[in-house]
Amino acid sequence: MEFLDTRIEGPVLSVGLARADRGNALNRSLQRELALTWASFESDDNLRIAVLHGAATVFSIGHDVAELAADPAVGPIPDEHLFPLHLSKPVIAAIDGPCYGLGFELALACDLRVASEGAQFGFVDPHLFVPYRVASVLLPRMTFLGASLDLIFSGHRVSAAEMRELGLVSELVAGADTTARAIELAQDMSRRFSGGGDFRKQAILRLSGMALPTAMQMARTVR
Amino acid sequence: MGQPKTEEPRASLLIKERHDDVLVARMNRPERMNALGGGLREALNAAWFEFRDDPQLKVMILTGTGERAFCTGNDLRESDERARELGAQSAQALLEAQRTDHIVASITTNNLHLYKPVIAAINGWCLAGGCEMALGCDLRIVESHARMGLPEVKRGMGAKATTHKLYYLTHLAAGLELEWTGDPISATRALELGLANEVVPTGRSVERALEIAREMCRRPLDYLRYHKERVFQSLGVPLAYALAMDQRCPPHEGTAYLAGLEASLASGLPGWSGGS
Numbered sequence: 327m328e329f330l331d332t333r334i335e336g337p338v339l340s341v342g343l344a345r346a347d348r349g350n351a352l353n354r355s356l357q358r359e360l361a362l363t364w365a366s367f368e369s370d371d372n373l374r375i376a377v378l379h380g381a382a383t384v385f386s387i388g389h390d391v392a393e394l395a396a397d398p399a400v401g402p403i404p405d406e407h408l409f410p411l412h413l414s415k416p417v418i419a420a421i422d423g424p425c426y427g428l429g430f431e432l433a434l435a436c437d438l439r440v441a442s443e444g445a446q447f448g449f450v451d452p453h454l455f456v457p458y459r460v461a462s463v464l465l466p467r468m469t470f471l472g473a474s475l476d477l478i479f480s481g482h483r484v485s486a487a488e489m490r491e492l493g494l495v496s497e498l499v500a501g502a503d504t505t506a507r508a509i510e511l512a513q514d515m516s517r518r519f520s521g522g523g524d525f526r527k528q529a530i531l532r533l534s535g536m537a538l539p540t541a542m543q544m545a546r547t548v549r
Numbered sequence: 550m551g552q553p554k555t556e557e558p559r560a561s562l563l564i565k566e567r568h569d570d571v572l573v574a575r576m577n578r579p580e581r582m583n584a585l586g587g588g589l590r591e592a593l594n595a596a597w598f599e600f601r602d603d604p605q606l607k608v609m610i611l612t613g614t615g616e617r618a619f620c621t622g623n624d625l626r627e628s629d630e631r632a633r634e635l636g637a638q639s640a641q642a643l644l645e646a647q648r649t650d651h652i653v654a655s656i657t658t659n660n661l662h663l664y665k666p667v668i669a670a671i672n673g674w675c676l677a678g679g680c681e682m683a684l685g686c687d688l689r690i691v692e693s694h695a696r697m698g699l700p701e702v703k704r705g706m707g708a709k710a711t712t713h714k715l716y717y718l719t720h721l722a723a724g725l726e727l728e729w730t731g732d733p734i735s736a737t738r739a740l741e742l743g744l745a746n747e748v749v750p751t752g753r754s755v756e757r758a759l760e761i762a763r764e765m766c767r768r769p770l771d772y773l774r775y776h777k778e779r780v781f782q783s784l785g786v787p788l789a790y791a792l793a794m795d796q797r798c799p800p801h802e803g804t805a806y807l808a809g810l811e812a813s814l815a816s817g818l819p820g821w822s823g824g825s
Contacts, residue, residue, distance in 0.1 A: 395810040452767035453813035462779040463791045470743030475687045478776045479666045480764040534788040
């Protein structure tokens, strides 16, 4: 892996975006490496939870704009390969520093977000015209609709404290290593479940937003 | 009363100003708390379409004249006269008479396929149909003295135009509290419930809304349209289907897209001084 720094700590897989000199911009190769990592995480029965973090003090500034400009014909890799939302096992994002654009969308598609007080979020680049397909669907289900539209339309930078108020960050980490805290949380969670399937994450994804009677019927069969 | 009103000249009922790509529409019937009557409803209806169909305009701001009211909904005095003209005797007949007006001026997102952002700058009382209209907007900037409410229940009427959206904007318990008590809530409470995006001092809502609108206007119109449509088309749809929904994507090539990439590279990402 050229752009990822992955480590295994017991049942926890730590995935570090390792392209700090470019703000962990998510170029095509990094996206592919991430997709491969998710696939092997999913199939490895010894792994239960992953922590996604940025190397140094940046989570990710988003798309690699220079790469997009150099080769505009290359399409994005499919949502279901890139975003950990589609896995059956939980992924915790540990966020320090800038978390923008596609990086922000990636963080939103994780299950929990642990952020340092200095973390900053948003769709901040007004020139970049890319569809945030996943974030547009997730945000109104994660926080207020009005706040979601504001984030998407006006693209202002949001502090970790504001994100906490909106319910988009589950824990603020003050003056400590955010990634270490996320790994600690992951270790703790992994002890409380016997295996990946117990998280029933796919059931949550498939049943969320369904009419309740239908969801209750289906819940018996979804594994 | 008695005689049909010829209050103000029609043009001044809704004052429209253009600030570059932003249309500011100000409801201007302060002597009637900016209630929807005397032709204001029709003027608003026309304004939504004008905004929607003008390719120069990206964002609309809706506000009211004065510090007293944003809009207090249906002009009940006028409805009453109307009902009498129609010979209505009962409350039911009154409701029927109103229903003919009910193509509600409001409600930017419902049926109009209006996928450009609309901001409500709430400068005072925001009640009944006025509140529904505000709920139909995308963002609400609320002045600290303003209050929002759905008092219809106190008059044996029901708010029905946009209240379904209320339950996407805030949680069920809060929505029901608003609808069934009919009691107005303060600006700070609206903020807590997610109904207000921001609370600003008296007299400052339009100024703040303009700041936000200008930020939005830095983005391509297609970006705003694509995302608003995607958000509203996916609401209330099971999550898995919503994620899989294949919405017509804006082109990932083309001159506008490429120009955007160039501009992005030239300007550098705000807040990032690293090597990108």
